[in-house]
Every structure is written in structure tokens, then in C-alpha cells.
């Protein structure tokens with residue numbers, strides 16, 4: 001099961017000054033933490049991993065206890081998708097990861113301190129993760145990885161937070177890459193928070 005989580009401004013920006021932090025308020029952060037609590041693996045594109053301040057996926061004691069009570073491992077596993085393998089093995093999110101991270105790559109080579117899983121298609125990559133017990137995957141982006149995943153029609157659920165903000169011109173969308181046919185989604189819920197943030201959940205409506 002692949003779940004994707006993004007935050008966007010009302011005018012569709014994926015970032016403010018190159019980071020998602022300018023879009024994210026308390027309600028989005030709450031959801032972000034809950035989604036991380038619930039996944040077996042956290043999937044992220046190397047561009048986002050390099051741009052955003054990724055920290056070791058330690059989670060707080062409450063979320064770790066919840067995971068253990070609900071039959072999950074204590075920590076989710078970090079999976080970084082990269083073609084170039086241009087990833088610093090000393091990056092804290094890799095070097096201090098509570099569980100050995102995984103680099104998912106179509107390329108030859110490796111990153112010190114991480115396991116390597118090679119894929120030809122992302123579908124195959126996800127199957128390999130599932131074979132390791134990492135079935136419930138949360139993807140936190142970014143836009144190119146999201147575009148590649150929708151290209152292969154792999155997204156089952158989409159969490160989208162609309163931030164009450166017009167970011168203005170300059171930023172890209174939450175999806176980039178090679179064009180493909182539209183994928184129809186079905187609204188599961190829409191929650192409006194008091195600060196004007198809209199929290200949306202959609203699921204893939206297959207066969208249409």
C-alpha cells in the first residue's frame with residue numbers, strides 16, 4: 001500500500017523559498033507525524049532528502065509505543081530513491097538512523113551504511129520492499145518521485161494539505177516529470193481546521 005503526503009498552497013506551490021516548511025502549519029505537522037507513526041517505510045526522493053532538513057527517524061516515545069502496541073516495528077525504515085547515488089553517508093538521517101536505511105536505485109553502486117535495493121521499475125522496487133515486510137509505504141515526495149509513481153499508477157492514497165496561502169509565482173507543482181494520463185481519485189474525507197487549513201484524503205479509484 002502506497003500513501004503519498006504533500007502540502008501545497010492554494011495556488012498550487014510545492015514550496016516557499018525552496019522548502020515546504022513555509023507551507024506547513026500546526027495541523028499539517030500533526031498529520032505528518034501521524035502518517036509517519038503508521039508506516040513501515042518512509043519513501044523520499046533524493047532531491048527532497050537533500051533539500052529538506054531530514055533528521056533520523058527516531059519518533060517520540062508515544063508514537064514508538066503506539067507502533068509496538070499495534071504490531072509494527074519500533075521505528076519506520078527510511079528509504080531514499082536515487083539514481084545518482086549522490087547521498088552523503090554522514091548525513092544524520094542516514095548515519096544516525098535507528099534502523100539501517102535503504103537506498104532504492106536503478107544504478108550500480110552503494111551508499112556506505114545503507115542497504116541497496118536495485119529496481120528496474122518502481123513497482124518492482126515496492127515489491128522488493130514488501131518482501132522485506134515493508135508493505136505500508138509512506139511517500140513524502142518530492143515532485144519527481146511522485147510523478148514517477150503516478151506514471152506507474154502505484155499511488156493508493158493521497159493526503160493533501162491545502163495551506164491558506166497564495167505563494168505567488170516561482171514555485172513548481174507537487175508533481176513533475178514525464179506526462180501520463182490522468183489518474184482518477186475518490187475523496188475519502190475533507191477536514192477544515194480552524195486556521196483555514198484544509199486536510200484532504202483521496203484514494204485511487206481504479207478501473208476508471
Ligand SMILES: NC(=O)c1ccc[n+]([C@@H]2O[C@H](COP(=O)([O-])OP(=O)(O)OC[C@H]3O[C@@H](n4cnc5c(N)ncnc54)[C@H](OP(=O)(O)O)[C@@H]3O)[C@@H](O)[C@H]2O)c1
Pocket residue numbers: 005006007008013014015018019020023044045046047048049051052081082083084085086105106122140141142143144145146148
Ligand atoms: N510541499 C511538499 O509537501 C513537498 C514534499 C516534498 C518535497 N517538496 C519540495 O520539492 C523540492 C525537491 O524536490 P525535487 O524536485 O528535488 O524532487 P524529488 O522527487 O524529491 O527528487 C528528485 C530526485 O530523486 C531521485 N528520483 C526521483 N524519482 C526517481 C526515480 N524514478 N528513479 C531514480 N531516482 C529518482 C533522483 O535523485 P538523484 O538526483 O540522486 O538521482 C532525482 O534527481 C524541494 O523544494 C522540496 O521542498 C515539497
